[in-house]
Amino acid sequence: MPAELGADAGAAWNIVPIARIHSCFAEKFGIPRQPGLVTKSVGTLEMLPPYDRPEMFVGLDRYSHIWIHFLFHGTISEGWRSTVRPPGLGGQKRVGVFASRSPHRPNFLGMSVVRLVAIRNCGKKIFLDLEGIDVLDQTPVFDIKPYLPYSDSIADAAGSAFTTEMREPVEVGFSDQAKVFIQSYQSESGRDLLGLIWQILRQDPRPPSQKGDGREFGMMLWDVNIRWQVQGGGFFVLSCERIKAG
Amino acid sequence: MPAELGADAGAAWNIVPIARIHSCFAEKFGIPRQPGLVTKSVGTLEMLPPYDRPEMFVGLDRYSHIWIHFLFHGTISEGWRSTVRPPGLGGQKRVGVFASRSPHRPNFLGMSVVRLVAIRNCGKKIFLDLEGIDVLDQTPVFDIKPYLPYSDSIADAAGSAFTTEMREPVEVGFSDQAKVFIQSYQSESGRDLLGLIWQILRQDPRPPSQKGDGREFGMMLWDVNIRWQVQGGGFFVLSCERIKAG
Numbered sequence: 001m002p003a004e005l006g007a008d009a010g011a012a013w014n015i016v017p018i019a020r021i022h023s024c025f026a027e028k029f030g031i032p033r034q035p036g037l038v039t040k041s042v043g044t045l046e047m048l049p050p051y052d053r054p055e056m057f058v059g060l061d062r063y064s065h066i067w068i069h070f071l072f073h074g075t076i077s078e079g080w081r082s083t084v085r086p087p088g089l090g091g092q093k094r095v096g097v098f099a100s101r102s103p104h105r106p107n108f109l110g111m112s113v114v115r116l117v118a119i120r121n122c123g124k125k126i127f128l129d130l131e132g133i134d135v136l137d138q139t140p141v142f143d144i145k146p147y148l149p150y151s152d153s154i155a156d157a158a159g160s161a162f163t164t165e166m167r168e169p170v171e172v173g174f175s176d177q178a179k180v181f182i183q184s185y186q187s188e189s190g191r192d193l194l195g196l197i198w199q200i201l202r203q204d205p206r207p208p209s210q211k212g213d214g215r216e217f218g219m220m221l222w223d224v225n226i227r228w229q230v231q232g233g234g235f236f237v238l239s240c241e242r243i244k245a246g
Numbered sequence: 247m248p249a250e251l252g253a254d255a256g257a258a259w260n261i262v263p264i265a266r267i268h269s270c271f272a273e274k275f276g277i278p279r280q281p282g283l284v285t286k287s288v289g290t291l292e293m294l295p296p297y298d299r300p301e302m303f304v305g306l307d308r309y310s311h312i313w314i315h316f317l318f319h320g321t322i323s324e325g326w327r328s329t330v331r332p333p334g335l336g337g338q339k340r341v342g343v344f345a346s347r348s349p350h351r352p353n354f355l356g357m358s359v360v361r362l363v364a365i366r367n368c369g370k371k372i373f374l375d376l377e378g379i380d381v382l383d384q385t386p387v388f389d390i391k392p393y394l395p396y397s398d399s400i401a402d403a404a405g406s407a408f409t410t411e412m413r414e415p416v417e418v419g420f421s422d423q424a425k426v427f428i429q430s431y432q433s434e435s436g437r438d439l440l441g442l443i444w445q446i447l448r449q450d451p452r453p454p455s456q457k458g459d460g461r462e463f464g465m466m467l468w469d470v471n472i473r474w475q476v477q478g479g480g481f482f483v484l485s486c487e488r489i490k491a492g
Contacts, residue, residue: 011263014261017259064403065405098391102404107389111357145344149405153403154400155395158308159309191446
């Protein structure tokens with residue numbers, strides 16, 4: 001660990017991944033804008049050596065939620081921006097990057113609070129099962145911290161990145177092909193694909209500029225490509241197709 | 247920005263300070279164990295170029311609280327540990343480092359939610375005035391994010407790093423020398439030294455192993471060395487002395 005790097009306030013600091021995430025989100029499209037909104041989004045944190053020794057996790061099972069500090073690794077190639085247009089503000093209004101949770105930020109550091117479902121020892125490896133994640137598959141993780149309600153939960157904090165406008169509950173329909181595929185995929189994989197699709201579509205993942213009816217969208221969840229569109233205000237899943245890892 | 251570093255989940259990632267903190271805490275002793283417990287602990291975040299352009303902060307004034315991501319720069323030389331003894335558990339019980347908020351952690355990354363009091367443009371520089379900080383003077387900061395109650399505040403999250411035992415309100419007394427010094431220091435500097443001392447002592451900053459009566463402690467707040475001890479269950483400030491920067 002190059003300790004001398006951090007001694008000066010202006011100097012760069014080198015951080016090393018302690019874990020990587022195996023997430024249901026194989027690509028950026030469809031990822032909820034904040035954690036916790038979509039509870040069916042599950043993932044597993046695979047600890048990397050030497051950060052996978054069992055004693056490092058003693059007592060963590062007392063917590064229902066943890067913070068993960070991670071890298072927006074899928075955004076680095078696009079660079080960071082001084083101002084962004086948060087989707088929660090309709091995609092029109094520009095705000096400063098530091099007034100947003102945009103991934104297009106200096107240092108590309110993200111943080112999410114997620115539900116800690118289980119800590120598993122598998123052979124010599126340690127895995128943390130998570131729920132309510134909002135990060136891409138293969139995300140590098142730099143730290144894990146317990147969520148402490150008495151200091152992290154500030155219910156009366158003011159300000160919100162989102163318009164408070166509540167959406168009407170929307171219908172989510174499925175084609176016959178999609179229904180058959182999902183049933184078979186779920187019994188084979190044990191993954192709640194139906195619940196996850198339903199929760200993601202209810203959040204309306206469309207970019208604000210593409211909200212017209214009829215346009216077809218695709219999104220990858222695990223190894224499944226899901227095609228859907230909006231018809232008369234409701235969401236309709238046209239097809240589901242398994243994509244072989246290339 | 248060496249983007250290629252972060253592309254692989256196992257690779258190191260280089261982060262650069264975007265700001266440094268000017269804090270009332272000139273040394274580690276006395277720093278509250280979590281932010282928000284001591285509201286009189288104030289600090290100023292000085293943005294570093296090129297992260298000091300006014301447009302990067304547009305909209306941030308709508309938020310009452312922000313997250314700061316920082317380096318535990320005062321702890322690096324001591325190294326990280328697999329297990330720690332959290333002071334909130336009486337300093338006896340060992341837990342895994344990932345089940346704690348200890349600074350002795352891999353990558354030495356910290357995060358705190360603090361109150362955002364003001365955003366100031368001073369000449370070509372930008373400063374953020376903060377309240378309720380728990381970090382050392384000169385701390386390097388890697389990111390600033392708005393605190394979003396709807397996703398960051400999970401009031402029913404389970405688990406706590408602290409014993410729930412409530413302390414009796416304690417008396418804090420001051421010697422005549424301390425009273426005179428504090429009054430003069432406050433009117434000269436505009437700093438609420440009295441309120442800060444009072445809040446810190448009420449938290450009892452003594453290490454669990456040194457809780458006997460009579461022992462004398464010193465702590466530095468800004469440029470003031472404060473000597474105090476516990477007498478009959480109450481705290482007593484013996485003396486305050488200004489230390490010239492060396």
